Amino acid sequence: MAELHIGSTLAHLRLPFSLLLLPVYLFALGEVPSPNTFHALVVFIVLHLFIYPASNGFNSYFDKDEGSIALLKHPPKVSSSLYYTSIMLEWAGVLLALLVSLHFAVCVIIYNSFSKAYSHPSIRIKKYPMLSFLIVFLFQGAFIYYSCYHALSMGEAGQEAPVWMAGLVCSCLIGASYPLTQIYQHEEDARRGDRTLSMLLGVRGSFIFSAMLFLAGSCLLYYYWNTRDERANFNLYLICFTPVIGYFLFWFIRCMKDPAQASFGRTTVLTLLSGLFMLIYFGSLLFLH
Structure with missing residues (x-):
């Protein structure tokens, strides 16, 4: 039985899913003029091996999904070990964050607090479509981005890179995928009493909302690189995201003909495709930098 609990806990931590948020870290790392190498390693470990998995596990414990969720087609039943593991990972991450700075540790605590409020039954921000979107939009x-940039630059203000604009680009690109990750869960979310953004928008509206936010993020990114006379970085962005845009349009057309195409499988393909090319893009920028 213990082994089953261990397997279930590891599955719900969704470590591969945490790597899909890696581009935000890579973007910040690439924009810091002289990053602290030790801090860079600790920040990566804290976020991607402790904080994100802890958030995934905590939310899964209270959601108790029976249907497919992000990267898990058949999620195993949750147990109390998942809850305690998520809490231990969360606070271990906070302690490790202190190796960087008190400021970074406070940022981690703030992120953890809003992450828990997202699914905890006493607050459950997830029930409110616009508020839940804004929380994900802002904090992921x-x-x-701000937390990483501040930690990696040792608190120095980013004069070469406007931190607020780069952060807004990250929010738009992550927010663009948010309703599409919920598009196949309408029935299960409704059973729990949650009203997600995708339910509010509908299938067609979810695609239109995502397209508009992606376009906004792309325009901001163009302005960001153009003001720094680095337009080649935006040209690389267009090349990297052409396959993602192509699949998005293909899936959108299929869903308009048959709403059943708004499925876990299609969502997973788009999630992995966009995550892969975001990693390629921001990883390439880091290498070039």
């Missing part, structure tokens, strides 16, 4: 994008 701009807030994490």
Whole structure:
């Protein structure tokens, strides 16, 4: 039985899913003029091996999904070990964050607090479509970018890179995928009493909302690189994201003909495709930098 609990806990931590948020860290790392190498390693470990998995596990414990969730087609039943593991990972991450700075540790605590409020039954921000979107939009994008940039630059203000604009780019690109990750869960979310953004928008509206936010993020990114006379970085962005845009349009057309195409499988393909090319893009920028 213990082994089953261990397997279930590891599955719900969704470590591969945490890597899909890696581009925000890579973007910040690439924009810091002279990053502290030790801090860079600790920040990566804290976020991607402790904080993100802890958030995934905590939310899974209270959601108790029976249907497919992000990267898990058949999620195993949750147990109390998942809850305690997520809490231990969370606070271990906070302690490790202190190796960087008190400021970074406070940022981690703030992120943890809003992450827990997202699914905890006493607050459950997830029930409110616009508020839940804004929490994900802000904290998985701009807030994490700011936290990483501040930690990696040792608190020095980014004169070469406007931190707020880069953070907003991250928020737009992450927010663009948010309703599409919920598009196949309408029935299960409704059973729990949650009203997600995708339910509010509908299938067609979810695609239109995502397209508009992606376009906004792309325009901001163009302005960001153009003001720094680095337009080649935006040209690389267009090349990297052409396959993602192509699949998005293909899936959108299929869903308009048959709403059943708004499925876990299609969502997973788009999630992995966009995550892969975001990693390629921001990883390439880091290498070039």
